[in-house]
Amino acid sequence: MPAFPQLPAILCLVVASSCSGDLPQAAGGANSDASRPNIVIIYADDLGFGDTGAYGATEIQTPHIDSLAAGGLRFTRGYASSATCTPSRYALLTGQYPWRKEKARILPGNAPLLIDTAQATLPGLLRQAGYRTGIVGKWHLGLGTGAVDWNQAIRPGPNEVGFEESFILAATQDRVPTVYIRNGQVVGLEPDDPIQVSYEENFPGEPTALDHPELVKMGWDHGHNNSIVNGIPRIGFMKGGQAARWVDEDMADTFLKEAQVFIRERDPEAPFFLFYSLQQPHVPRTPHPRFVGATDLGPRGDAIFEADWCIGQILATLQDEGLLTNTLVIFSSDNGPVLNDGYLDQAVERNGGHSPWGPYRGGKYSLFEAGTRVPFIVSWPGTIAPGVSDAMVSQIDLLASLAHLTGVPDPGTDSQNIWPALSGRSDAGREHMVLEATSRTAFRTRDWVYIPPQSGPPVAKNVNIELGNAAAPQLYHLESDPGQTRNLAEELPQIRDSLMRQYQEIISSPGTH
Ligand code: NG6
Ligand code: CA
DSSP states (O other), rough: OOOOOOHHHHHHEEEEEEESOOOOOOOSSSGGOOTTTTTEEEESSOOOOSSGGTTOSSOOOHHHHHHHHSSOOOOOOOOOOOHHHHHHHHHHHHHOOOOGTTOOOOOOOOOEEEEEEEETOOOHHEEEEEETEEEEEEEOOOSSSSOOOTTTTOOOSSSTTTTEEEEESSSSSBOOOOOOOETTTTOOTTTSSSOOEEOOEEEEEEEETTTOGGGGGSSSSOOSSSSSTTTOOOEEEEEEOOGGGGOOGGGHHHHHHHHHHHHTOOTSSSSSSEEEETTSSSSSSSGGGGGGSSSOHHHHHHHHHHHHHHHHHHHHHHHHOOGGGEEEEEEEESSSSOOOSSBBSTTTTTOOOOTTTOSSSTTTOOOOOGGGGGGGEEEEETTTEEEEEEEEEEEHHHHHHHHHHOOOOOOOOOOOOHHHHTTTOOOOOOOEEEEEETTEEEEEESHHHHHHHHOSSSSETTTTTTOOOSSSSSSEETOOTTOOOOTTTOOOHHHHHHHHHHHHHHHSSOOOO
């Protein structure tokens, strides 16, 4: 049952008038225009459905996310497009299903740009609508066209696919190069100490976790035994660029400050779009020392607490700047949770009774529900009424929905305009979607999921996550069985076959919804 609270009449009027059908186009001062609010997408990395107080966590305090949820719309059926990072981000920014794109998989740090510069993108569309656009934080969509020279301008990248300003980490916190990149230039690079990066072989004389374990302050469990930077062994090899290397423990503060500057230095004539792409709680989990011990869960819990604090600072910045009521804030995560993702950081040992995956099965990398079902909060005080929505919404739909909101033509992708659901005027979101997890796919409707036969192992042993693979088809009724404990594929062949046909039709079609 959808749980929409009874709204006071005056609030209903505000909601109805500001979100109805075709909205008036901008007329001068963008910040007073109800069809062109500032837009901030806050995107966590590997944060699970159950990792925040707003979604039931009791062992980690997330007061700022909780208050965002209390003042906004909290979705119970909110989805990332994939159970890993690169494909989810690709879908969010381009509106295209990632499984249509062969190379939309977890990318190494030296991969070429995955998005075609001619492709429609969310920031590109918002620029058409007159927005100033920026990204701060994790990118992980590739850079350049092949062999990147990290000592020159690195193009194409975020600035060539719609972001006017960018301050990013190239791939993941655990992958080289461990440097920040601003508008295509490595920050703080000294010309006499050039950076070299390889994912094939080490550079002679450079320490790795295998030959210099004494230099390691955070041990590795699987993978993560190549170059050591800041005492943390990484994926990939790197040489040089000493002055440019980041300090992991300062990363949250660094990104926060960049995001705040982007907001404060706004153009009074133009609304802004900020993609604030947090690195937490992805590995390596390195909260600033002032957050160490904030929870009893060790680095993973403390990193979530730190991320929540950062979100609070962003909301406070919006408030200080008088922007709260004309800024649409969307909060979500790129994929589901994982405890041991390759470092010895006590995430398993100290997890206690916490359930990062909420009531769902699986986690990061999984076709089961917890792989892609994530926190999803939409807040626009004064315009979107607070509440809880059971509409099925996906990050892939932000492109068409925000194009609709801001009055730019929908480029026709897999993205659907679900603005009525995102703004709380309807509890009908998406009717169905194809979910992806490490190149495998499944078909989700509002209450059902159909998982076709998969040949892979049932469990990813390193991370101890059930992947959703089985030789036989699987069918679950999520409304009555959220934990996916009863496979109904044999019992209900008609439903199974009907979902299977819809699924096959979509995956064999060339594109668009
Ligand atoms: C995996 C890494 C994992 C993480 C993941 C990407 C190993 C053994 N595991 O390959 O630690 O980096 O890639 O995560 O190397 S994601 O959230 O960016 O998709
Ligand atoms: Ca991720």
